[in-house]
Amino acid sequence: MTTPPPRSGTPYSFLFTPHREAVLRCGRYTLRLNRPLIMGVVNVTPDSFSDGGHYADCQRAIERARALVDEGADILDIGGESTRPGAQPVALEEERRRVLPVLDGLASGSVPVSVDTRTPQLMLEALAAGASMINDINALEADDALRIVAASEAAVCLMHKQGEPQTMQDHPAYDDVVEEVSAYLRDRAAAAIAAGIARERIVIDPGFGFGKTLEHNLELLRSLDRIAAAGLPVLAGLSRKGMLGRLTGREVSERIYASVAAALIAAQKGAAIVRVHDVAATRDALRIWGAVAAR
Numbered sequence: 500m501t502t503p504p505p506r507s508g509t510p511y512s513f514l515f516t517p518h519r520e521a522v523l524r525c526g527r528y529t530l531r532l533n534r535p536l537i538m539g540v541v542n543v544t545p546d547s548f549s550d551g552g553h554y555a556d557c558q559r560a561i562e563r564a565r566a567l568v569d570e571g572a573d574i575l576d577i578g579g580e581s582t583r584p585g586a587q588p589v590a591l592e593e594e595r596r597r598v599l600p601v602l603d604g605l606a607s608g609s610v611p612v613s614v615d616t617r618t619p620q621l622m623l624e625a626l627a628a629g630a631s632m633i634n635d636i637n638a639l640e641a642d643d644a645l646r647i648v649a650a651s652e653a654a655v656c657l658m659h660k661q662g663e664p665q666t667m668q669d670h671p672a673y674d675d676v677v678e679e680v681s682a683y684l685r686d687r688a689a690a691a692i693a694a695g696i697a698r699e700r701i702v703i704d705p706g707f708g709f710g711k712t713l714e715h716n717l718e719l720l721r722s723l724d725r726i727a728a729a730g731l732p733v734l735a736g737l738s739r740k741g742m743l744g745r746l747t748g749r750e751v752s753e754r755i756y757a758s759v760a761a762a763l764i765a766a767q768k769g770a771a772i773v774r775v776h777d778v779a780a781t782r783d784a785l786r787i788w789g790a791v792a793a794r
């Protein structure tokens with residue numbers, strides 16, 4: 500596919516994307532997708548792989564989220580359950596206790612708040628409490644999830660994974676990882692549209708690290724433009740992940756440079772949204788690219 504000619508004044512004019520003029524509708528917010536957006540992650544958990552325990556307290560999580568907005572986050576993503584490889588599922592009651600008070604403190608802010616959950620009942624409660632997006636690593640496959648999101652105005656991120664977090668890294672296997680992930684995301688987007696979720700509310704995500712070897716992850720990153728060719732905005736979540744540790748030999752707390760590099764590559768490959776922990780560093784890198792790209 501060829502890149503359309505640049506328009507004067509359009510930032511990121513060599514961005515490979517079929518949705519340059521597009522918007523993402525997230526509840527009362529409409530986000531323009533004319534540059535890569537930054538989703539800032541706040542995990543309200545004791546055990547998330549990179550920030551577990553740091554923001555388990557509600558007030559600290561809210562302060563962290565506000566700091567990420569000051570650093571340039573376009574969307575916040577609040578999670579109450581770690582889905583890192585080997586993680587144990589969290590009971591609804593506990594996930595609710597972690598997420599809803601933080602959402603309450605942020606929902607009236609200047610940026611949309613996404614809730615990272617695969618639990619339909621929590622989706623329902625989060626939407627009622629002002630969540631503008633549901634980020635579901637299960638791609639709304641659980642009973643009722645499609646119906647619950649369709650009944651709202653919120654956006655949704657449909658993510659691919661192979662297997663379940665507890666065992667997904669045991670033996671990931673694909674014949675053609677890019678084709679299989681793309682086909683799955685196309686199917687889930689079609690199911691969401693059939694359930695009444697407008698196209699402009701849907702984001703797709705190949706799910707880096709979710710039932711994928713290092714080689715699978717690299718192949719997906721190399722070919723992100725093929726996934727973006729579905730015409731839906733693509734979200735890429737590479738921040739601080741194990742694949743970056745494998746490639747650099749660095750611990751989680753030392754993966755900021757690798758994370759920024761990965762986010763930049765994802766954006767150049769057509770990601771509409773990058774999901775990151777280090778917002779300021781990512782924003783600076785994307786700004787440099789944007790300045791070079793704008794003509």
Ligand code: HH2
Pocket residue numbers: 540542544546547548549550578580581582583615634635636656658704706707734735736737774
């Ligand atoms: N990655 C994680 C969690 N949620 N959601 C989407 N859409 N895409 C991702 O790549 C993704 C995600 C894992 O990262 P993190 O939230 O930092 O860790 P944990 O699951 O341990 O809380």
